[in-house]
Amino acid sequence: MEPEVQVFYVPKFGNSEEEYEDAAAYQAPTRRFAVADGATESSFADAWARSLVRQYTVQPPLTPPNGTPLHEWVIPLQREWHASIKWDKLPWFAEEKARSGAFAAFLGLHFVGGTAAVVRPSFFGRLLRRKPSAGTLRWHALAVGDSCLFHVRADRLLKAFPLDSSKSFNDRPLLISSNPARNQSVWRAVQLAQGDCRSGDWFLLATDALSKWFLSQYEAGGKPWQTLRELRSSADFTASVDKLRAEGSLKNDDTTLLMINWTGVQTAEVPQKISIP
Amino acid sequence: MVDPIAGSDGKRKCDSVADAINRLLHNLIIKCARGEGVRNFYEVCVIGYGAHVAPAFSGPLAGRDLVPLSEVANSPARVEERHKKVDDGAGGLISQKVRFPVWFEPVAKGITPMGQALSYAHQLLSGWVPKHVKSFPPIVINITDGEATDSGPVPQAEAVRGLTTEDGNALLFNCHISSQPVAPIVFPDTDSSLPDDFARTLFQVSSPLPATMRDLARSENLTLGADARGFAFNADLVELIRFLDIGTRSSNLR
Numbered sequence: 001m002e003p004e005v006q007v008f009y010v011p012k013f014g015n016s017e018e019e020y021e022d023a024a025a026y027q028a029p030t031r032r033f034a035v036a037d038g039a040t041e042s043s044f045a046d047a048w049a050r051s052l053v054r055q056y057t058v059q060p061p062l063t064p065p066n067g068t069p070l071h072e073w074v075i076p077l078q079r080e081w082h083a084s085i086k087w088d089k090l091p092w093f094a095e096e097k098a099r100s101g102a103f104a105a106f107l108g109l110h111f112v113g114g115t116a117a118v119v120r121p122s123f124f125g126r127l128l129r130r131k132p133s134a135g136t137l138r139w140h141a142l143a144v145g146d147s148c149l150f151h152v153r154a155d156r157l158l159k160a161f162p163l164d165s166s167k168s169f170n171d172r173p174l175l176i177s178s179n180p181a182r183n184q185s186v187w188r189a190v191q192l193a194q195g196d197c198r199s200g201d202w203f204l205l206a207t208d209a210l211s212k213w214f215l216s217q218y219e220a221g222g223k224p225w226q227t228l229r230e231l232r233s234s235a236d237f238t239a240s241v242d243k244l245r246a247e248g249s250l251k252n253d254d255t256t257l258l259m260i261n262w263t264g265v266q267t268a269e270v271p272q273k274i275s276i277p
Numbered sequence: 278m279v280d281p282i283a284g285s286d287g288k289r290k291c292d293s294v295a296d297a298i299n300r301l302l303h304n305l306i307i308k309c310a311r312g313e314g315v316r317n318f319y320e321v322c323v324i325g326y327g328a329h330v331a332p333a334f335s336g337p338l339a340g341r342d343l344v345p346l347s348e349v350a351n352s353p354a355r356v357e358e359r360h361k362k363v364d365d366g367a368g369g370l371i372s373q374k375v376r377f378p379v380w381f382e383p384v385a386k387g388i389t390p391m392g393q394a395l396s397y398a399h400q401l402l403s404g405w406v407p408k409h410v411k412s413f414p415p416i417v418i419n420i421t422d423g424e425a426t427d428s429g430p431v432p433q434a435e436a437v438r439g440l441t442t443e444d445g446n447a448l449l450f451n452c453h454i455s456s457q458p459v460a461p462i463v464f465p466d467t468d469s470s471l472p473d474d475f476a477r478t479l480f481q482v483s484s485p486l487p488a489t490m491r492d493l494a495r496s497e498n499l500t501l502g503a504d505a506r507g508f509a510f511n512a513d514l515v516e517l518i519r520f521l522d523i524g525t526r527s528s529n530l531r
Contacts, residue, residue, distance in 0.1 A: 019311075043311055090313060092376045093350050097310035172496055181364045 002028040004261040008237035013245060013252050021046045022207045022256040023104075025053035031111040032057045035147050035258055037207040039103035039175055043094065047084060048102035048178045051077045056108040061142065062192075063110070070142070071187050074176060081178040101179025105145025107162075107205055109260075111137050111197060137197040137267040144190055145173040148211035151195060152202040152225045157218055162191035166215040169208055199267045203260040204228060209253035213244065228257065293454055294420050295383035297513035298323060301418065302380055304518035306350045315347040322401060326394035327386025335382050342401055353378035391421060392429020395449075399436045402447060406440050414442045416521075418514055420452040424475040434482035448484040450507030452514045461512035464494065466502030476510055483508040490520040 005028055011020040021038030023046070034056035038045025052074075061073035085098055141149050143162040146169055151159040163169065174189045197203075202225060206214060217224035231237050237257065244250035302321065309316045320343040325333030332342045336354025357377040362370045395417075402415050417437055419430070440447040459472050464486060468477040483506040486494070491501055497519065507517070 040311075041308065045311075091351065092356060092378060093306045093310045093315060094313050096375065097307050170496075 002031070003265055004263070005033070006231070006259045006261075007257070008231065008234055009254070009256040010238050010241045012254050013242075015254075020254050021049060022254040023049035023053045024205070024256050024258045025050075025057045026258065027057040030057070032060060032108070033110065033203075033205060033258055033260060034106070034108040035205045035207055035256055036107070037105040037145065037147050037254065037256070039105075042101065042103040042177075043097040044081070044085060044178075045102040045104055048077075048081055049104040049106075051080060052104060052106050052176065053108075056106075056110075060108055060110050060140075062140075070144075070176075070190055071183065074183075075180075078178050078180055099179075101177040101182050103175040103177050103182075105143075105147045105173060105208065106176050107141065107143045107145075107147040107149060109139060109141045109149055109203060109205060111139050113137055137262075138194060139197050139203070140192070140194045142190060142192055144186060145175045146208040146211065148206055148208075148214070149193075150204040150206070150211075150214060150225065152204070153198065153200065155223065155226075157225070158201075159193070159195060160215060160218075161193045163211065164215070166212050166219055169212045173208075197262060197267055199262055199265055201262045201267075202229065203262075205258040205260075207254060207256045209251040210255050210257055213250045216249070228259065229261075231259075289383065291383040291422070293513070294422065295379075295381050297420055297452065297454075297515055298381045299377070299379050300513070300515045301518060302349060303378060304515055305521075306346060308518055308521065309346055310350070315350045317345045317347050319346045320344060320405075321346060321349055322398075323381050324394050324397055325381070325384060326390050327384055327388060330390055330393045330397050333384075334380050336380065338380065343405065349380065353380050354382070355379050388426045389421060389423050390427045390429070391419070391425035392427040392433045395419070395430055395433035395437055399433065399440070402437065402440050406442055406447070410443050412442050412444065414445050415440065415447045417447065417449045418452065418517070419449065419479075420454070420513070421479075422454045430482055431478065438482075438484060445487070446484070448487070448507060449482060450514055450517065451479040451483045452509045452512070453479050454513075455511055457511070459511055462508075462510040463512050463514075463516075464499065464501050464505040465508060465510075466504040466506065471510060480506060480508045486520075490517075493520040 005026055007024050007026070009020070009022060009024065011017055021040065023036045023038070024034070026033040034053035036049035036052045038049040055077055061068050061070045081102060087095060087098075090098065141161055143149070146163055148163055149159070149161045150157060174186050176186055177183050204214075204225060214224045227240070231240065241250060241255050245252050305319060305321070306315055309318050322342045322344070323333045325331060332340060334341055334344070334354075337352040338344055338349065355378075357379060359375055359377045360372050361375045363373045365371045398417050405415065434449055438446055438449050453476050455476070457472050462470060465471070465480065468480040471477050471480060486501070486505050486507055491505060494501055507514070
């Protein structure tokens with residue numbers, strides 16, 4: 001039960017590919033998706049953003065079997081980031097800057113199917129087992145900062161998360177840091193959301209520039225998802241982004257979009273009747 | 278220029294000025310550092326004015342006027358080791374060794390040809406702005422301990438502030454270090470609490486802070502009036518670097 005997935009990105013105009021600091025990752029079979037946006041003013045933020053999204057697709061926080069909370073989930077990633085830097089080879093300014101840590105906005109989304117119920121064996125040792133009832137697919141999302149998720153159903157925006165207004169974007173969001181000393185105020189600010197997913201639903205994950213554009217269009221009465229759903233290739237996306245930047249409606253920034261399309265996928269099953277002999 | 282600065286035990290005013298300049302450069306470099314390099318968002322010139330008015334980098338950059346920031350970063354005259362208290366991540370403070378690069382050495386020369394220095398800045402920038410019309414306008418930060426001993430600063434300051442790019446006028450920020458035991462005043466919006474005529478003159482020729490800088494300063498809990506100017510009295514302007522806008526910074530970055 002896998003959706004169709006597309007990922008598009010364009011670096012900030014004036015920057016090279018190497019300077020691109022957003023990241024996106026997904027695992028369609030396990031239905032895990034993430035985007036992250038490394039902060040321009042921090043160092044080695046691209047590596048930090050990539051490690052966050054990659055690990056989310058391996059094992060998201062707050063999920064079984066351990067239900068690891070986010071502040072513990074990042075610890076091995078912080079160690080890995082720290083170890084990846086050649087500290088003794090860095091010039092004085094690079095070392096000092098890197099000691100502050102890398103910062104990133106982070107948005108993760110995953111989908112879970114129905115539940116299974118197992119009944120204890122009866123007194124006579126007969127095991128009664130109820131077949132898993134698939135029920136409706138459910139989605140769970142986690143966000144720190146201003147990368148956003150948009151859930152679209154039947155040509156309507158059902159949910160915008162964690163920000164739902166174009167006025168909410170500013171230059172100083174709370175971001176996850178690779179430096180443990182810089183996260184105290186972050187853990188209180190983690191946003192969580194969930195909902196159901198039906199056949200035909202679209203989920204769009206975007207970093208801040210595109211998210212702000214999306215909400216501005218929506219607030220003006222438009223349906224920005226229609227524009228994005230028509231994209232067929234990276235070249236299409238780049239051309240659209242170039243045009244929007246030129247007309248001033250999209251901020252010049254790294255721009256990343258991950259689209260999940262559940263059209264044509266059956267997301268719910270009718271529970272089967274069990275007969276007990 | 279060798280009187281101790283008010284409130285600093287025995288530290289010469291010229292040392293305070295030199296420290297302020299080195300820290301300004303240091304902060305600007307850190308702000309623009311990314312990975313193993315420094316993004317050349319700025320070119321920098323340090324102009325010294327005392328017995329001479331001239332570019333005042335020491336070391337490998339001696340004699341150079343506008344230098345790209347990455348080159349400034351890689352070419353200090355020397356690097357001192359100092360100690361700084363930092364958060365240990367567990368609620369305490371630890372002393373960390375930090376490297377303090379020096380590009381500008383303290384010089385006490387007795388006269389203050391501020392008008393001439395501002396004219397020199399104007400001359401340099403008149404050549405720069407036509408080649409960078411789409412850039413953020415230049416910022417001139419003037420750090421002084423005393424009154425101008427030439428015809429400055431008013432007409433020359435006005436000439437500097439008259440230079441423009443498509444984004445707006447060049448900015449002139451002034452920092453006055455005095456012997457008077459007056460508490461520090463930073464980004465005031467009136468000159469009413471300034472203790473002497475010269476401080477008031479410097480205030481009058483200081484540019485108002487642009488809206489983006491004002492907003493950034495306020496978001497870090499500085500109280501500023503709408504007409505706040507880029508002026509400081511008995512304080513340096515090193516913190517000003519924090520309010521230069523080069524992109525997203527997290528609110529938990531510091």
